[in-house]
Amino acid sequence: MISSEELAETFPIICQGWAASFILLPNGSRQILSLLLPGDILSVGLLFGTRPNFQVEAITTVHYCTFDRNKFKQALRNAPDVFDRFGRICVEERAAADQLIVDLGRRTALERIARLILSLESRLEQRGMVQAQTKEMDFPLRQHHIADATGLTPVHVSKMLAEFRRRGMIELNERSLTVRDPEGLRRSANLR
Amino acid sequence: MISSEELAETFPIICQGWAASFILLPNGSRQILSLLLPGDILSVGLLFGTRPNFQVEAITTVHYCTFDRNKFKQALRNAPDVFDRFGRICVEERAAADQLIVDLGRRTALERIARLILSLESRLEQRGMVQAQTKEMDFPLRQHHIADATGLTPVHVSKMLAEFRRRGMIELNERSLTVRDPEGLRRSANLR
DNA sequence: CGGCCCTTTGACGGACGTCAAATAGCGTGG
DNA sequence: CCACGCTATTTGACGTCCGTCAAAGGGCCG
Numbered sequence: 001m002i003s004s005e006e007l008a009e010t011f012p013i014i015c016q017g018w019a020a021s022f023i024l025l026p027n028g029s030r031q032i033l034s035l036l037l038p039g040d041i042l043s044v045g046l047l048f049g050t051r052p053n054f055q056v057e058a059i060t061t062v063h064y065c066t067f068d069r070n071k072f073k074q075a076l077r078n079a080p081d082v083f084d085r086f087g088r089i090c091v092e093e094r095a096a097a098d099q100l101i102v103d104l105g106r107r108t109a110l111e112r113i114a115r116l117i118l119s120l121e122s123r124l125e126q127r128g129m130v131q132a133q134t135k136e137m138d139f140p141l142r143q144h145h146i147a148d149a150t151g152l153t154p155v156h157v158s159k160m161l162a163e164f165r166r167r168g169m170i171e172l173n174e175r176s177l178t179v180r181d182p183e184g185l186r187r188s189a190n191l192r
Numbered sequence: 193m194i195s196s197e198e199l200a201e202t203f204p205i206i207c208q209g210w211a212a213s214f215i216l217l218p219n220g221s222r223q224i225l226s227l228l229l230p231g232d233i234l235s236v237g238l239l240f241g242t243r244p245n246f247q248v249e250a251i252t253t254v255h256y257c258t259f260d261r262n263k264f265k266q267a268l269r270n271a272p273d274v275f276d277r278f279g280r281i282c283v284e285e286r287a288a289a290d291q292l293i294v295d296l297g298r299r300t301a302l303e304r305i306a307r308l309i310l311s312l313e314s315r316l317e318q319r320g321m322v323q324a325q326t327k328e329m330d331f332p333l334r335q336h337h338i339a340d341a342t343g344l345t346p347v348h349v350s351k352m353l354a355e356f357r358r359r360g361m362i363e364l365n366e367r368s369l370t371v372r373d374p375e376g377l378r379r380s381a382n383l384r
Numbered sequence: 385c386g387g388c389c390c391t392t393t394g395a396c397g398g399a400c401g402t403c404a405a406a407t408a409g410c411g412t413g414g
Numbered sequence: 415c416c417a418c419g420c421t422a423t424t425t426g427a428c429g430t431c432c433g434t435c436a437a438a439g440g441g442c443c444g
Contacts, residue, residue: 023294026382031297033290045286048279053287077269087240090282094237095245097289098225102215104296105223105343109432143391151297156432158392190218301400334422345401350424385444392439402429407422414417 010066012042017062018140021054022148032149034096035059035141037123044090047073060140104151112150113160114189117170121179139177164188202258204234209254210332213246214340224341226288227251227333229315236282239265252332296343304342305352306381309362313371331369356380 019036021043033054036042043052047069076083099119103112121137124130130137143161147154164170169181169188179185211228213235225246228234235244239261268275291311295304313329316322322329335353339346356362361373361380371377 023290025294025298029298031294033293043286045283048276048283050280050283053290073275077272077275080269083265083269084240088242091237091240091242094235094286094289097286097293098215098245101225101289101292101296102217102223104293106217106221142389153433154391155393155434158390159432162392336422346423347402347425348400350422351400354424387444388442390439390441393437395435397434398431399433400429400431403427405425407424409422410420412418412420414415 011046011069011072012064012066014038014040014042015063015065018059019056019062020059020145020149021056023054030148031151032145033100034093035120035145035149038127038129041089041093044086044093059145109150109152109156109160110163110188111190112152113146113157113164114185116146116149117177117179118182118185118189121177121182134178136176136178138175139172140175203238203261203264204256204258206230206232206234207255207257210251211248211254212251212337212341213248215246222340223343224337225292226285227312227337227341230319230321233281233285236278236285251337301342301344301348301352302355302380303382304344305338305349305356306377308338308342309369309371310374310377310381313369313374326370328368328370330367331364332367 014036016038019042020032021034021036022030022032024030034040036056042056042064043054045052049069076086096119099115103115107115120139121130124137143157144154146152146161147157150157152160161170161172164185165172167181167184169179169184171178171180206228208230211234212224213226213228214222214224216222226232228248234248234256235246237244241261268278288311291307295307299307312331313322316329335349336346338344338353339349342349344352353362353364356377357364359373359376361371361376363370363372
């Protein structure tokens, strides 16, 4: 786990493994802001030297590389296309945060979990991390990670996952997930 | 109300009045992403030409001005201090979104509403929009706005506001709010 | 074997949602 | 001026989703 102090000076990108950025509350409960996969920037905010408002936990062992903040900023200013691409990354990051806000504010437990699974599936697929035939993928999250990402309790997450399994929508064992009924899962995820 | 299509071509800043950016769900429920006060940029994402994922509603009558996107981008690249200041605005915007995520994921109705009021109070104070002696401020939100911002129902918001009033923490009438017991309100807002 | 963590399951409770009725304010139009 | 329709708010009764608590089992590692 990386403290917010250590983060303040670097600008890291995940190369391998899964991580999560989260905020801890005084009462001990936790809210995951985003799950970080290979290729993800830890946070674009780190470019501007403000001490970040979150912490990061490695879920698997993680490899990452860091850039020099000032050199990166110069590259942004000099190359308009880099600037634009970086801008679009910022926007996507923000759009994901907005979706999480809607999920937490207005969706049920089943919907939140279905959407989490679907969004992870699509992000992993973009990275070629889903087996082409079996549709199986690595899934290192513990149920408490799912709980902290969806604003639920681990106990309730367990019950909802059991429900998805009972309906034959997912298969989930020893750190591996396969979506058996994508259409059904999408239906569970959408309107309430 | 401004549709997402109309927004796509401009880069607007609120000059006067209150507005809200929000996402509408197919079932008709709504989640407010942020309340926009004078001086706020509608969304930094609009700089990069992606069609925004939200809509905007004027809560009062709103005056705003818009900038040319490309000229603004050039100014960012040419003036490092402008670039940095803009970056810091992005970061603050994101930090506010993160706080909302934590609120919706991990806090009770009373806490969410207390935090909404406190954050509005501090933002209005920064803008000199709180009367110095009486601590009174304009408060044009309807209860359904508060509900959509906190992920609650208008009925429950009404009950929670009644509770705050009963405890003598706030005074809220005809579009005007005064915080009577800031310390108590802060206690309600913090740990659960 | 014996802890420890994770997961599962059930019983129960509480926070918040839903539904409904009553009231007030406010603008419109007769 | 009054009737009316609309919207916002308040309040209470009741329902439900999810949290809490507890017990039990499994896997892993010392």
